[in-house]
Amino acid sequence: MAFQSRILILLISLFLFSCNKEASKANMAQEQDNSGHPSLILTKQGVKEIRANLGRIPIFDKTLAATKVEVDAEIQNGFDVPLPKDYSGGYTHETHKKNYVLMQKAGVLYQILQDEKYAKFVKDMLFEYAKEYLKWPIHPKPRSYARGKLFWQCLNDSNWLVYTSQAYDCIYNYLSEDERNTLENDLFRPFADHISKDSPQFFNRVHNHATWGNVAVGMIALAMDDDVLLDRALNGVKDVNFDPSEKDNDGGYIRKEGQKIGFFANVNEPFSPDGYFTEGPYYQRYASYPFLIFAQALENKKPELKVFEYKEGVLLKSVNALLNLSDIDGEFFLLNDSQKGMSVFNSSLIATVDIGYHFGGNDPGLLSIAKMQQEVTLDDAGLSVALGIEAGKAKPFVKKSIELSDGANGDEGAVGILRSGGLELVFKYTAHGLSHGHYDKLSFALFEDGNEVVQDYGMGRFVNIEQKGGGNYLKENKTWARQSIAHNTIVQNEASQFKGKYDIGSKYHANKYVFSVAQDSVQVASAKDENAYPGTKLHRTMVTIRDEDYDNPYVLDIMRVSSDTSNQYDLPFYFLGHIMQADFEYKKLPAPEVLGKSDGYEHLYKEATATVSDGNIKLNWLRNNKFYTYTAVTVNKDEVIFGRIGANDPDFNLRPEQTLILRKKNTKDALYVSTIESHGTYSPVSELAVNAYSHIKQIEVIYNSNEYTAIQVDTNNNKSKVFIISNENNDNEATHKLTINNNVYTWKGPYILTNNK
Amino acid sequence: MAFQSRILILLISLFLFSCNKEASKANMAQEQDNSGHPSLILTKQGVKEIRANLGRIPIFDKTLAATKVEVDAEIQNGFDVPLPKDYSGGYTHETHKKNYVLMQKAGVLYQILQDEKYAKFVKDMLFEYAKEYLKWPIHPKPRSYARGKLFWQCLNDSNWLVYTSQAYDCIYNYLSEDERNTLENDLFRPFADHISKDSPQFFNRVHNHATWGNVAVGMIALAMDDDVLLDRALNGVKDVNFDPSEKDNDGGYIRKEGQKIGFFANVNEPFSPDGYFTEGPYYQRYASYPFLIFAQALENKKPELKVFEYKEGVLLKSVNALLNLSDIDGEFFLLNDSQKGMSVFNSSLIATVDIGYHFGGNDPGLLSIAKMQQEVTLDDAGLSVALGIEAGKAKPFVKKSIELSDGANGDEGAVGILRSGGLELVFKYTAHGLSHGHYDKLSFALFEDGNEVVQDYGMGRFVNIEQKGGGNYLKENKTWARQSIAHNTIVQNEASQFKGKYDIGSKYHANKYVFSVAQDSVQVASAKDENAYPGTKLHRTMVTIRDEDYDNPYVLDIMRVSSDTSNQYDLPFYFLGHIMQADFEYKKLPAPEVLGKSDGYEHLYKEATATVSDGNIKLNWLRNNKFYTYTAVTVNKDEVIFGRIGANDPDFNLRPEQTLILRKKNTKDALYVSTIESHGTYSPVSELAVNAYSHIKQIEVIYNSNEYTAIQVDTNNNKSKVFIISNENNDNEATHKLTINNNVYTWKGPYILTNNK
Structure with missing residues (x-):
């Protein structure tokens, strides 16, 4: 921001403080009144309280001042309502997008500052849209399965309506009845009809697209007090035939036979009881705004629907789930289609956090997130947060180890997150994740x-970077990023899980087996899958272990594979960083060769290979000035492949990063065991390497049967630990007794970590 | 640092403040007295002033407190003086290294805190060394051309003596004459003899090794008041035969015929009159400590030598030069052998900056660097800096565009640094840079x-990372990093400049042509070389241009090649980041192929190729969320090669980064013209791409002769600029007149940038 703007914001803040002392005398204990306007994100009572507090709530005042500067400048510049013609990035697309954001902001400013110039700006723009809307044809760009009128897809039209409804609500009483009738008849109702009745393939789904559509219709319905339209939003367009084999542009099915539709279905189905959104946090972040902004409006306008209590408060739980799906810096974990770098600083998370705080019992942890965001929504929820921060109520939002179930009923697997020291391990044993799911x-x-x-x-995909396929999904998303070999999991016979088919993958989910995080010294997440490869059972157990002699915990990874048939198994390990050393002899190829023909293998180069024997292999690498070591148990004739991404990538769309693949051929049952350590540091300034080598001397499988798997980890401090997991009985109360090498181990529950005898 | 340590440091600081009020009453106006001890880095007067100021000079107090905590803990632990046997990283190496650092610190603590336990610690350790030194053989590890006794190379033995001399000076008066005689006869004199008389191939050189050696002998000579030994340090070991064909382990010649030796020769020859050190900033940083610490000691002890006035104050100028050879974050530019990430935060820069301030006229800019370093030396120089900071004298150290000449007389080319906006362009037209030079x-x-x-x-090389070749130079340093093709410069016929031979490269240097930075809107650095390829003349002109309509300046690069013969020319462009788009059609190979056979080409893969025609090519890429575009003029049948580093790299020693090579075949005279723009940004949080595309519509060569080259740059704002350089006359007073396309251009001086007519 330019220095001038900052000064301006400061002055406005001071102005707000001085001129609103009057309002602060208003009666603050007034009764709640749900009728009239505004009543969606701002309420009449909320406006009074905001005005009474202006100048005393810095984070709110700052956001308000910045918004005023922005909108004033745009009012000065004038607006345009151009004939739609462009894809995203183009002028008409970006202009219509700017318009709805500005209308929402101007509406809010009108309510808070009670300056009619803002109402007039919204009104003028809305009348310009009303004048044109019915005349405009369907958007000329043909790429979408559901084309909008202002934008190339109904999704963006829905965005427009979600924001514009809020603006309309804010200036409702500023307009005459005639004016409202014109807007509602010439613009809002036909607009709502286009994205719903005229686009059931978009509206009648369970998908983030449909969520936006439902919410758009619902928001304008609430603004217009139209209960018929509200019912459409909540329950879908009725009596529409649909073709169950129809797919969207991302290859996702429009709808399953018998599937419920409408807003509540969109809350019920993708959210698990824990608040996990089945598409993953990247899309939850995107969908979070309409879910919560509409819930807020419903709660204000139709409190009898008790939307925040729906499904035992899942919408509020989703806020906590989403925040827990981010790393220490607030960046979201990568699950399914997701772009790196998306974080809790995204603007949609402002509303998410504020609404979560306001309606969800005022969790002081959310205030610390809001403080980091340095912004609040200019509404009742934002006021709550600003008051909470100003009252010094903020506490750190502590992220702990957590398992978040997937599936509408929470019985379709889960994501398990183990947090120990500075490590965060994200273990995925979910359902497919709808059309954005990966085969992993x-x-x-x-x-x-x-x-x-x-x-x-x-x-x-490079979202909104036009140079890369218009900023849309690239073909490599399907041929590479979604394929199993692109992930740190088992690939059988060089074919993706579920044959890489959405129809098959969508039918199944993995299953939780153990999630046990009560002790910091040993935390366990274990899960199974029996459907990725018919006839093959996968069971992976991931453990974080804290050795009291070392600074950092390490990860123990046990992947059991049991099959009816002999297969080739590949387990890739996508370490990021520069190889420092491998303790086994490998041979670099004179030039890279393409690793395979399909299922993502065609995008990998083979750079080096090794054939190893019984024992361990170690790979030591450096990343961000930290030393890491991967130690894996190998058996005779295991193959190691150093691969690199980038083959059959004609436009350099892929990042040329490395992997190590541990390959076992002609094997029915396989056991992959490895550890991952972060053990040392390097400084390029002092040029000192500290603890550059692994602390693990050896890992060994000392027992493996259908019932139990036992791993011994010997460390350089001449200590030895044994981890045993019961493979078939995860009962916490069950007791076990196992003799290994004449040592008797007894324990209760599904696993034990003990010092070696 | 642990919390406990911080508390301890705080308490010690308070203690220092309270118990030294006494000392503050000491007479501070005492006469300078150069006799007696301490007199190297601390003086008697300095100690008094330090003691008088303790508790009032936070940066000094903090450094002192931290040093006390560290040394106290080591005194508690006890020390070891083991029989030498290891390379760096090994126990005996690291222990002897720790010992000299601790002795230096303990000596200083003794002087400042006047607590005899520190003197005793130094004395005990020195006597342990004295007991063993004569008995120890030459170090058993055979890798060095000049083996030490404590360490595998005399270089490290010299490090030991530089530090230990300071400790000896500090406790000199604590020892009896007998004790001093024992130490001097059994340890210091034979130690100094080993690294000098017994190792003339190490000592009698002009090289950073010899600098350390000379300074080591010089420091102990000053501590012992031994003028004979001091003469050896200053002027080398006399009457030693040497073999002019002898080389060190890095392939550098030991010495040239007739070359002067000793400390003054080591100041005179590698430093240009501007203070540029011919090996480059990475090695200057390393050599800076001995140069300046010895200069400080000489100035204190032998002020009549006027060391800081030597060669018109070159040692003080070198401090400024070194700091100017770092980027905005203080990281050194990469010239010759240098590891990325080395910066002004390196510990040797603490002394450099403090001594530069204390003896160099108290430049307030240096105080801001010292503040960033958060540490000072515990001596007279550090006190000066601490007092300056405490008095609020610090001012920003402003780095401007600067040309630093190379060569003892400043006539062997230069480094030109153009700074404009956030851009820093480092253009190298130096001499070879001794044994650490690159062919670039x-x-x-x-x-x-x-x-x-x-x-x-x-x-x-991965310095001190044992996994990578013991932390020493890797063979790829010679076969790749030093070769011409590894750099952004011309390679003729796939052979490195000067045939990649040190003997040849060392004979020549490039020549400055123009360095003109008075106007921020157009800054020009231009240089020529006629020796890299006999019969071929190279002339490169690099310009930063600020277009008033755009936020960022851009770079214009004009490389003229004129040869007696037809050749193939390659000009690589090592952009860092991810390719977003190229505006020309290229064809990716099914799999990478090795680009060539030798001279570094064997380490490059060819990934894609294109044959282009008359016009421009554009490459648009993303790096750290910024968009960049390279636009280059091409002529018909030019080839473009997308290459990647990493071929013939059996141990993954190289970083697999990309390059674009513009290749011209069968060409006598070639003209390479390109622009580099930083024009836009991307946010993965808002997912907004701003100014993702180049602002440059076209660049065109509108005139090119022996006398003049003229480039027209058309931008998207429908403006057009013309840059003309006079190729043969760089006289600032000369006037020129040139007609291009019926437009007459007249100007004074070697170049003009003008709006197109």
């Missing part, structure tokens, strides 16, 4: 201090 | 906001 059952990613160390590739 | 005449690197955008690869 039982995969994981590892973060340390907010940096990805063992990566999930994320999506094959 | 007229190469450049570009930084923006402290991030490298167009890179110099740096060295093929």
Whole structure:
């Protein structure tokens, strides 16, 4: 921001403080009154309280002042309502997008500052839209399965209506009845009809698209007090035939047979009882705004619907779930299609956090997130947050280890997050995640201090970067990023899980087995899958172990594979960083060769190979001036492949990052065991390397049967630990007794970590 | 630092303040007295002043308190003087290194705190060394051309003596004459003899090794008041035969015929009159400590030598030069062998900055660097800095565009640094840089906001990371990092400049042509080379241009090649980041192929190729969320190669980064013209791309002769600029007149930038 703007904001803040002392005398104990306007995100009572507090609530005052500067400048500049023609990035797209954001802000400013110039700005723009809307044809760009009128897809038209409804609510009483009738008949109702009745393939779904559509219709319905339209929003367009084989542009099915529709279905189905959104946090972040802004409006206008109590308060739980799906820096974990770098600082998270605080019992942890965001919504929820911060109520939002179930009923697997020291391990054993899902059952990613160390590739897309396929999904998203080999999980016979088919993958989910995090010294997440490869059972157990002699915890990873048939198994390990050393002999190829033909293998180069024997292999690497070591148990004739992403990538769309693949051929049952350590640091300034080597001397499988798997970890401090997991009985109360090498181990519950005898 | 340590430091600071009020009454106006001890880095008068100011000089107090905590803990632990046997990283190496650092610190603590336990610690350790030194053999590790006794190379033995001399000076008066005789006869004199008389191949050189050696002998000579030994330090070991074909382990010649030796020769020859150190800033940083610490000791003890006035004050100028060779974040530019990330925060820069301030006229800019370093030396110089900071004298150290000449007489080329906006362009037209030089005449690197955008690869070495070749130079340093193709400069016929031979490269240097930075809107650095390829003349002109309509300046790069013969020319462009778009059609190879056979080409993969025609090519890429575009003039049948580093790299020692090579075949005279823009930004949080595309519509060569080259740059704001350089006359007073396309251009001086007519 320019210096001048900052000064301006400061002056406005002072002005607000001085001129609103009057309002502060208003009666603050007034009764709640749900009728009239505004009543969506601002209420009449809320406006009074905001005006009474202006100048005393810095984070709110600052946001308000910045908004005023922005809107005043735009009023000065004038607006345009151009004939729609462009894709995103183009002039008409960006202008219509700017318009709805400005209308929402101007509406809010009118209520808070009670200056009619803001109401007039909204009114003038709305009348310009009303004059044109019915005349405009369907948007000329043909790419979408559901084309809008202002934008190339109904999704963006819905965005427009969600924001504009708020603006309309704010200036409702400023307009005459005739004016309202004109706007409602010439603009809002036909607009709502286009994205709903005229686009049931968009509206009647369970999908983030439909959520936006439902909410758009619902918001304008509330603004117009139209209960018929509200019913459409809440329950979908009725009596529409649909083709169950129809798909959207991302390859996702429009709808399953018998599936419920409308807003409540969109809350019920993708959210698990824990508040996990099945598409993953990247899309939850996007969908979070309409879910919560509409819930807020419903709560204000139709409190009898008790939307925040729906499904045992799942919408409020979703706020906590979403925040827990971010790393130490607030960046979201990569689950399914997701772009790296998206974080809790995204603007939609402002409303999410504020609404979560206001309606969700005033969790002081959310105030610390709001403080980091340095912004609040200019409404009742934002006021609550600003008052809470000003009263010094903020407390740190502590992220702990957490398991978030997937599926409408919470019985379709889960995401398990183990947090120990600076490590955050994200273990995925969910359902498919709708049309944005990846074929990566039982995969994981590892973060340390907010940096990805063992990566999930994320999506094959550069959102809104026009140079890369218009900013849309690239073909490599499907051919690479979604394929199993792009993830840290098992690939059988060089074919993706579920044959890489959405129809098949959508039918199944992995299953939780153990999630036990009560002790910091040993935390366990274990899960199973039996459907990724028919006839093959996968069981992965991921453990964080704190050795009292070392600074950092380490990860123990046990992947059991049991199959009816002999197969080739690949387990890739996408370490990020520069290889320092491998303790096994590998041979670099004279030039990279393409690793395979399909299922993502065609995008990998083979750079080096090794054939190893019984024992361990170690890979030591450096990332962000930290030393890491991967130690894996190998058996004779295991193959190691050093691969690199980037083959068959004609436009350099992929990042040329490395992987180590541990390959077992002609094997029925396989056991992959490894550890991942963060053990040392390097400083390029002092040029000192500290603890550059692994602390682990050896890992060994000392027992493996259908019932139990036992791993011994010997460390350089001449200590030895044994971890045993019961493979078939996860009962916490069950007692076990197992003799290994003449040592008797007895314990209660599904696992034990003990010092070696 | 642990919390406990911080508390301890705080308490000690308070203690120092209270118990030294006594000392503050001491007479501060005493006469300077150079006799007696301490007199190297601390003087008797300095100690008095330090003691008088303790508790009032926070940066000094903090450093002192931290040093006390560290040394106290080590005194508690006891010390070891083990029989030498290891390379760096090993126990005996690290222990002897720790010992000299501790002795220096304990000596200083003894003087400042006047607590005899510190003197006793130094004395006990020195006597342990004295007991063993004569008995120890030459160090058993054979790798060095000049083996030490405590360490595998005399270099490290010299480090030991430089530090230990300071400790000896501090406790000199604490020892009896007998004790001093024992130490001097059994330890210091034989130690000094080993690294000098017994190792003339190390001592009698002009090289950073010899600098350490000379200074080590000089420091102990000053501590012992031994003028004979001091003469050896200053002027070398006399009457030693040497073999002019002898080389060190890095392939550098030991010495040239007729070359002067000793400390003054080591100041005179590698430093240009501007204070540029011919090996480059990475090694200057390393050599800076001995140069300046010895200069400080000489100034204190032998002020009649006027060391700081030597060569018109070059040692003080070198401090300014070194700081100017760092980017916005203080990281050094990569010139010759250098590891990325080395910066002004390196400990040797503490002494450099403090001594530079104390003896160099108290430049307030240096205080701001010292503040960033958060540490001072515990001596007279550190006191000066601490007092200056406490008095609020610090001012920003402003880095401007600067040309630093190379060569003892300043006539062997230069480094030209153009700074404009956030851009820092480093253009290299120096001499070879001794044994650490690269074959990269007229190469450049570009930084923006402290991030490298167009890179110099740096060295093929991971300093002190044992996993990578013991932390020493890797063979890829020679086969890749030093070769011409690894740099952003011309390679003729796939052979490195000067045939990649040190003997040849060392004979020549490039020549300055123009360095003109008075106007921020157009800054020009231009240089020539006629020796890299006999029969071929290179002339490169690099310009930063500020277009008033755009936020950022851009770089215009004109490389003229004129040869007696037809050749193939390659000009690589090592952009860092992810390719967003190229505006020409290229074809990715099914799999990468090795680009060539030798001279570094064997380390590059060819990933994609294009044949282009008359016009421009554009490459648009993203780096650190900024968009960049390279636009280059091409002529018909020019080839474009997308390459990647990493071929013939069996141990993954190289970073797999990308390059674009513009290749011209069968060409006598070539003209490469390009622009580099930083024009836009991306946010992964808001997912907004701003100014993602180049602002440059077209660049065109509108005139090119032996006398003049004229480039027209058309921008998207429908403006057009013309830059003309006079190729043969760089006289600032000369007037020129040139007609191009019927437009007459007249100007004074070697170049003009004008709006197109």
